[in-house]
Amino acid sequence: MSENFKRFRPNRVDEETRAKFRETKISISDFILPLFIVEGTDVVEELSSMKEVFHLSVDKVVEYLTPMVESGLTSVLLFGVPHSKGVTQAYDADGIVQNTIRIIKKTFPNVEVICDVCICSFTESGHCHIGDNDSTIELLAKIAVSYAKAGADIVAPSDMMDGRVWAIKRALSEENLTTPIMSYAAKYASHFYGPFRDAADCAPQEGDRRGYQMDYANSDEAIAEINADLEEGAQSIIVKPALSYLDIIRRAKDSFDTEIIAYNVSGEYSILRSGVENGIVAEMAIYESLLSMKRAGANRIISYFVPWFIRFSS
């Protein structure tokens, strides 16, 4: 009697066989670790909203990074969190981000230093703009140039103003800088950023970010945003958040021949961690969720789970 069905289970019979048929793999080199840099010295302070994520002063960054770099971490994303507000500090050649770039590049020349370019930690309002779009993009360009001059490998605008990639590209080339731009092209007005806003002290004082970040009901618009940023000169693009947006990651991957980065945001991190700590889901749920981002099409993942991943894979 001939069978009229296909057998899938033989490929799942044991771990060795499953490993042979596994389509997606992740390793430490797929990750970009966000770092929150504060003023002062000797600061290594765990955030109350995010376990195992720290405020670090410039002098502590190397010590903090060393074991992770030794475990294969290749890339970091810097956020400056100033003590008092004021946007001019963001482009101070001697600012906290600029000094961190220099110290990381000097100690670990092979570690890629990406700098988030935004002003929401620097404005009194907590918004990513200073009122109007077009003066904001000039300011962002100035900040990006300052980071590039300090030695950043990549600048990553996360503000969602229109034309910021164009303005940054123009300003960089006026200074003969060729620093690549990784744009947060598809960044949604998400409810999953809560813990980050404590970490970066950037919660809007009034209103929300729906006037500039994307409406989470939209998908075609993400493709249009990515397309515009690539036309303006971005080299790689970020989809943010990741977990509720795996469809967007997949569409981006299928539509563009460029590096797609998933931002596994703070809310996704803290929810999953607390789920594990409270015994609601098994710890492997973390691995499953990280893997899903790569399976969806992400080339790399920005994630606070880097220390966890290193522990897990060693």
Ligand code: PBG
């Ligand atoms: C600010 C910025 C935010 C994040 C990265 N850059 C917050 C926001 O847009 O409100 C979120 C990161 C995270 O939640 O992990 N421009």
